[in-house]
Amino acid sequence: MPTNLRKQCHTFLSGNHEYSPAELFTQMATWCEAHHVEHDTYGEGETIEQFEQKIAELLGFESALFVISGTMTQPTVLQLACQQRRCYNVAMHETCHINRHEGQGYQLQNRFHVLPIGDRHSPWLVDDLKAWPDELAAAVYELPMREIGGQLPSFEQLSAIKTYCHAQNIHLHMDGARLWESAAFYQKSYADIAQGFDSVYVSLYKGVNGLGGSILAGDNALIEKARLWMRRQGGNVYHRTPYVVSAAMQFDARLAALPKLFARTQQIYQIFQRYPVVTLNPSQPQANMLHWYLPMDLEKANTLRDTLAKQKGIWLGHPQSAPQPNQSFIEWYVGDRLLTMPDDELIALLDWIQNYLHAEQR
Numbered sequence: 001m002p003t004n005l006r007k008q009c010h011t012f013l014s015g016n017h018e019y020s021p022a023e024l025f026t027q028m029a030t031w032c033e034a035h036h037v038e039h040d041t042y043g044e045g046e047t048i049e050q051f052e053q054k055i056a057e058l059l060g061f062e063s064a065l066f067v068i069s070g071t072m073t074q075p076t077v078l079q080l081a082c083q084q085r086r087c088y089n090v091a092m093h094e095t096c097h098i099n100r101h102e103g104q105g106y107q108l109q110n111r112f113h114v115l116p117i118g119d120r121h122s123p124w125l126v127d128d129l130k131a132w133p134d135e136l137a138a139a140v141y142e143l144p145m146r147e148i149g150g151q152l153p154s155f156e157q158l159s160a161i162k163t164y165c166h167a168q169n170i171h172l173h174m175d176g177a178r179l180w181e182s183a184a185f186y187q188k189s190y191a192d193i194a195q196g197f198d199s200v201y202v203s204l205y206k207g208v209n210g211l212g213g214s215i216l217a218g219d220n221a222l223i224e225k226a227r228l229w230m231r232r233q234g235g236n237v238y239h240r241t242p243y244v245v246s247a248a249m250q251f252d253a254r255l256a257a258l259p260k261l262f263a264r265t266q267q268i269y270q271i272f273q274r275y276p277v278v279t280l281n282p283s284q285p286q287a288n289m290l291h292w293y294l295p296m297d298l299e300k301a302n303t304l305r306d307t308l309a310k311q312k313g314i315w316l317g318h319p320q321s322a323p324q325p326n327q328s329f330i331e332w333y334v335g336d337r338l339l340t341m342p343d344d345e346l347i348a349l350l351d352w353i354q355n356y357l358h359a360e361q362r
Contacts, residue, residue: 125161
């Protein structure tokens with residue numbers, strides 16, 4: 001039912017506009033012709049190597065490597081850090097993607113041990129790292145933290161973590177799936193944000209809108225080790241051209257738009273202030289994403305979404321359960337859909353939701 005309803009809607013709120021395969025492939029073909037793109041062969045080729053180096057330089061690293069998925073990228077680099085230190089303890093937040101969304105692959109494959117750190121509902125700090133008495137080989141920091149509404153530590157807090165990890169020989173890895181979205185909050189370059197990390201993973205479809213894939217950045221020695229391990233895991237795809245082209249052709253424009261998306265997020269927060277029945281997390285925008293909490297359980301929130309889709313043709317998103325029994329939340333990534341949505345249309349939508357909630361409470 002939800003999938004069919006979604007297909008019937010004409011307005012979508014979260015994320016960026018997604019082109020049809022025909023539209024996207026046409027754009028890719030035009031870009032390839034204009035830039036004289038030739039296929040890579042097992043990752044060797046001018047287009048892919050130039051794009052890898054572009055990302056490496058943007059993040060301030062020696063080298064970078066395209067990897068077919070982040071789920072392959074991150075456990076691999078952490079395993080390498082553990083092997084180098086002959087210690088297999090990795091510290092990460094409870095909501096980290098590796099711990100939450102990858103089927104416990106790190107555990108079943110005997111790659112490393114996860115030590116959870118910090119409070120479930122806020123970014124972790126250097127004291128949280130120090131609280132574990134065990135030796136640590138690596139620590140993972142997600143910037144921003146998707147599962148808690150896109151929250152970020154302050155730059156000073158992040159710098160303290162970098163300093164401590166360096167002093168303790170702890171490999172500090174960044175889960176930068178949404179790193180591009182953090183610069184507007186920090187008002188820093190990507191290289192400044194990444195400085196002090198030993199490795200960084202970035203996505204080529206989250207925010208960038210590519211077909212998929214990821215980039216791992218680090219020093220030359222780490223990247224060469226990772227290259228071999230990706231091949232050992234079946235990640236040595238023959239042609240990576242479609243993934244790289246789909247990201248490279250829109251990469252600069254997507255990054256250039258992010259300050260506007262953050263400004264739009266700030267505007268949306270101001271609009272939400274008119275609706276005290278809804279609670280936002282975080283309380284102030286830290287990236288161009290947010291969680292907004294509804295005073296109803298998941299089942300009722302799904303009914304609200306489906307009713308809106310049927311009556312208005314608007315797809316609200318995917319409600320999720322919350323710790324409180326009579327609460328749920330919806331995640332919005334503020335992309336070009338909300339950027340171009342007039343304020344009066346957004347206000348009309350939120351008015352409709354508020355009236356629906358009032359009717360439910362009577």
